[in-house]
Amino acid sequence: MLWSSACELCGNSTRNSVSLCAACEKDLPFLLDVCKHCGIELQDSDGKTVCGQCVQKLPYVDYTISLLHYETPVDYMISELKYHQALSYASILGSLLLRKINNQKVTASYPDVLLPVPLHLKRLKKRGFNQSLEVARVLSKGLNIPINTSLVKRVINTQAQMDLNAQQRRKNMQGCFEIETKANKNSQLVEHIVIVDDVVTTASTVNELAKLLKDHGVKMVGVWSISRAILR
Numbered sequence: 001m002l003w004s005s006a007c008e009l010c011g012n013s014t015r016n017s018v019s020l021c022a023a024c025e026k027d028l029p030f031l032l033d034v035c036k037h038c039g040i041e042l043q044d045s046d047g048k049t050v051c052g053q054c055v056q057k058l059p060y061v062d063y064t065i066s067l068l069h070y071e072t073p074v075d076y077m078i079s080e081l082k083y084h085q086a087l088s089y090a091s092i093l094g095s096l097l098l099r100k101i102n103n104q105k106v107t108a109s110y111p112d113v114l115l116p117v118p119l120h121l122k123r124l125k126k127r128g129f130n131q132s133l134e135v136a137r138v139l140s141k142g143l144n145i146p147i148n149t150s151l152v153k154r155v156i157n158t159q160a161q162m163d164l165n166a167q168q169r170r171k172n173m174q175g176c177f178e179i180e181t182k183a184n185k186n187s188q189l190v191e192h193i194v195i196v197d198d199v200v201t202t203a204s205t206v207n208e209l210a211k212l213l214k215d216h217g218v219k220m221v222g223v224w225s226i227s228r229a230i231l232r
């Protein structure tokens with residue numbers, strides 16, 4: 001069956017499976033050579049696969065697959081998703097991320113569970129949905145991996161990471177997540193978990209989450225994210 005839809009960015013009609021035309025897709029700022037641990041783009045990579053910071057101190061996150069730079073139009077798409085409920089962007093960007101995950105197998109096996117970065121209840125109520133969960137839904141469906149939203153709770157409503165320096169960001173995140181012991185009392189934690197995030201701004205949020213999971217016996221923690229921002 002032939003069908004077409006309007007590109008969400010330029011309005012031209014497209015027969016792509018997602019509502020984004022081939023030209024707009026081609027123009028997206030895809031990430032190329034990145035650090036395998038934290039997903040940051042490597043400068044003059046020369047075959048290196050790990051960035052200077054991760055060489056110095058190995059993060060709790062074992063691997064990161066991130067799709068796009070946090071630049072135009074990605075910043076626009078993600079803020080429309082978060083603040084104007086443009087859920088179609090979760091499906092477009094999630095589908096593109098799914099394709100990258102399928103093409104770039106970095107681990108021998110897929111994770112047992114997907115864990116969308118939890119929002120604090122206050123923020124969730126205000127926004128009405130968790131954008132990371134919306135992205136995780138696309139990945140879960142495409143890869144047949146369950147999502148767990150009751151495993152971890154965000155107990156502190158943290159300040160926006162963008163406004164803080166590196167040290168403040170680490171401090172800001174300390175203790176902000178907790179394992180929901182009540183909901184998971186009788187279940188052994190799985191071996192391999194992937195954290196799903198919309199934008200990894202600094203690695204401190206996902207790293208704090210990964211540390212918590214590893215403290216509770218999880219062996220491998222990866223991150224799949226739409227975008228990787230660089231704070232200057």
Ligand SMILES: [Zn+2]
Pocket residue numbers: 007008009010011012020021022023024025
């Ligand atoms: Zn377009």
Ligand SMILES: [Zn+2]
Pocket residue numbers: 035036037038039040050051052053054055
């Ligand atoms: Zn790194």
